[in-house]
Amino acid sequence: MKRYDYLIVGAGLFGAVFAHEAVKRGKTCLVIDKRDHIGGNIYTKEVEGIQVHCYGAHIFHTSDRHVWEYVSQFTEFNHFVNSPVAVYKDELYNLPFNMNTFHQLWGVVTPAQAKAKIQEQIAQMHIVEPKNLEEQALALVGKDVYEKLIEGYTRKQWGRECKDLPSFIIRRLPLRYTYDNNYFKDPYQGIPKGGYTRIIKKLLEGVQVCLGVDFFTEKGALLAQADRIIYTGMIDEYFGHCYGPLEYRSLRFETEVLDMGNYQGNAVVNYTDYGVPYTRIIEHKHFEFGTQPKTVITREYPSKWEQGAEPYYPVNDTRNTELFNKYEKLALDEPKVLFGGRLGMYRYMDMDKTIGAALRMAESELQYTAARS
Helix, strand or coil: CCCEEEEEECCCHHHHHHHHHHHHCCCCEEEEECCCCCCHHHCEEEECCEEEECCCCCCEEECCHHHHHHHCCCCCECCCCCCCEEEECCEEEECCCCHHHHHHHHCCCCHHHHHHHHHHHHHHHCCCCCCCHHHHHHHHHHHHHHHHHHHHHHHHHHCCCHHHCCHHHHCCCCCCCCCCCCCCCCCEEECECCCCHHHHHHHCCCCEEEECCCCCCCHHHHHHCEEEEEECCCHHHHCCCCCCCCCEEEEEEEEEEECCCCCCCCCEEEECCCCCCCCEEEEHHHHHCCCCCCEEEEEEEEEECCCCCCCCEECCCHHHHHHHHHHHHHHHCCCCEEECHHHHCCCCCCHHHHHHHHHHHHHHHHHHHHHHC
């Protein structure tokens, strides 16, 4: 049985970056994943000549020049800018909340007019100390923006009434008093040409990868093969849910190929009306300005997470944060194991933050092992 310096559980972005850095320093790695493909949730595959984001839209954006230069070693990015559109009943709005949105809502044309309208609505609320998400949103953006663009979408996303969600989820709601539909302010953004899977393949060059492997089913044999473990799965599952399961939100995707060149004219269209069961429709070809004769769309349905379902979003409310802190203490006492990634660290992380966290862990860990040897 071959031995490795590192067993990396999860062939997603975090695990692939760590493996790449370890191999560069002469370490041997075995990467496993229970899925039948690499890439985790940023996995893309080609359908009708279109790179399909199989687990929801992923738009790379960062303000970290070091991370941008790092990931650019493995791919060339196009100049895609995320400018989603929101549909509420039969009304259409630009996102993020900006002067186009405010003109569509109230017919205002200047920033002063928009600010006055929003402040007028906020003043009518008389909310001094917001006690929940609903009150927090109303105190930040007023009644119209909240009811048409926040309430229904949020209820679908989290599966709860907004008044039952903690206020800290949206402590900030950016209001932009410019006619700018660029969702992100980061100076570096785009979509990798040819999809995200190419990045992971390059990161994992020279690394032993085994797919369709369940860590918990093969745990004994796998642990015997490695000196150290990088675990990117659910931290509570690693410890057998001994304190009880952490809470997550899941997603369900319905993808179809349409015999037309253009379905909705935009990569991402959000549906903010609670009566529409999905939160958004993704038309994948627009991420790469595609001109293929057919198109591929995906409807995204938030769903309750249950054992066996895919966990997408940690629910970082007070109860779950306290529960995670207990698991984190257990993790600190695991001498051979480091926990990383969205599930191992129980936090939502954009791709750039995931890369940054993996690079920091690799630097710290590999310096430590070098010093120890």
